[in-house]
Amino acid sequence: MTDNSEFSVIDRLFRPLAGLTSEARGLRDDVAVLPSDNTHDLVVTTDAMVEGVHFLSTDPLDKVAQKLLRVNLSDLAAKGAVPYGYQLLTAWPHGLPFEAKQTFAKGLKADQARFNVALFGGDTVSTPGPLMVSVTLFGRVAKGQTVARAGAKAGDRVLVSGPIGQGYLGLKVLQGEYPELAAEFKAELVDTYQLPQPRLDMADVVRANAHASMDISDGLVADTGHIAQASRVDIDIDLNRVPTSRAARAAMALGASVLDLISGGDDYQILCTASGERAKALCEAGFVDIGECFPAKSQGQVIVLSDGKPVEIENTGWVHS
Ligand SMILES: Nc1ncnc2c1ncn2[C@@H]1O[C@H](COP(=O)(O)OP(=O)(O)OP(=O)(O)O)[C@@H](O)[C@H]1O
Numbered sequence: 001m002t003d004n005s006e007f008s009v010i011d012r013l014f015r016p017l018a019g020l021t022s023e024a025r026g027l028r029d030d031v032a033v034l035p036s037d038n039t040h041d042l043v044v045t046t047d048a049m050v051e052g053v054h055f056l057s058t059d060p061l062d063k064v065a066q067k068l069l070r071v072n073l074s075d076l077a078a079k080g081a082v083p084y085g086y087q088l089l090t091a092w093p094h095g096l097p098f099e100a101k102q103t104f105a106k107g108l109k110a111d112q113a114r115f116n117v118a119l120f121g122g123d124t125v126s127t128p129g130p131l132m133v134s135v136t137l138f139g140r141v142a143k144g145q146t147v148a149r150a151g152a153k154a155g156d157r158v159l160v161s162g163p164i165g166q167g168y169l170g171l172k173v174l175q176g177e178y179p180e181l182a183a184e185f186k187a188e189l190v191d192t193y194q195l196p197q198p199r200l201d202m203a204d205v206v207r208a209n210a211h212a213s214m215d216i217s218d219g220l221v222a223d224t225g226h227i228a229q230a231s232r233v234d235i236d237i238d239l240n241r242v243p244t245s246r247a248a249r250a251a252m253a254l255g256a257s258v259l260d261l262i263s264g265g266d267d268y269q270i271l272c273t274a275s276g277e278r279a280k281a282l283c284e285a286g287f288v289d290i291g292e293c294f295p296a297k298s299q300g301q302v303i304v305l306s307d308g309k310p311v312e313i314e315n316t317g318w319v320h321s
């Protein structure tokens, strides 16, 4: 049967439509890069969220709006870009009260101020289905400086900007798992799921030092695979070096699997590669070294090692079908 999943459809049906335009980056990056003025490029990213798929129907709508902006800001942060403004699409379920929409707008207002972006336009429709919202976010980068997924080189270190598995565990807590977990840990994990922090604080250091970079949305292993494939390198990740929080370690003591953490997604940390002194500079800024790039034997393979031995990974990350 023809593979009907997200990446196959993008590759087979949409990639040919992008052609060889340098703007599209082969539809294998987090953003499109458009020439802007003499000094800067415009970078553009779109991410949508669907009730029941990206957030829970019980999540408050101001937080849903904030998460929507933040998952898009996360893509810009990984590219070393400065956010500029956004367009908004809302598909409201029939009969959704004005007050609910007002709560959604309140969330946008708070994060517009927090992240210094303005609303430039959008579209409003209604739907017989669940709530769907989408943002197209614009950012600016000094000309030619947008960090690609495709720049990793054999010999590069692989680095991550913070703890993995927080968002995944937050969703599990909201779904009633790990009831024995301490309240402060539950709150921390739920907060990361509902309100991820885009790593804009790392944008400059990434732009200055990384060969390749992206944000982790689908899962650490899957997204490492996206860098490996785009860059034509193989990557080893050392499971023992993957950073986790105290809250995540407490959840693991209650049965959560580290393999679920590294494939669960919803991390919105930055994953990047760099060599030598530049990898050191990234570590000094707070990145953690978790692996290494090798010349590609089998295009874009990721191997997860624990105590030097390969671990079998059945599910590497989230895929829409
Ligand atoms: N329907 C589509 N039409 C055209 N291009 C698409 C479509 N869906 C995805 N893409 C492109 O595919 C590439 C990868 O998109 P993807 O959504 O996987 O990246 P991401 O936003 O970094 O990840 P995530 O959606 O998990 O946050 C991007 O270049 C994106 O523009």
Ligand SMILES: Cc1ncc(C[n+]2csc(CCOP(=O)(O)O)c2C)c(N)n1
Pocket: 047, 048, 052, 053, 054, 055, 056, 171, 217, 218, 264, 265, 266, 318, 320
């Ligand atoms: C209710 C609920 N169930 C599951 C998940 C997990 N999830 C959904 S989409 C996705 C990848 C990123 O999205 P995309 O690739 O569409 O940008 C992840 C990790 C969630 N967030 N909420």
Ligand SMILES: [Mg+2]
Pocket: 030, 074, 075, 214, 215, 216, 217
């Ligand atoms: Mg991304």
Ligand SMILES: [Mg+2]
Pocket: 046, 047, 048
């Ligand atoms: Mg996307």
Ligand SMILES: [Mg+2]
Pocket: 047, 071, 072, 075, 217
């Ligand atoms: Mg994204």
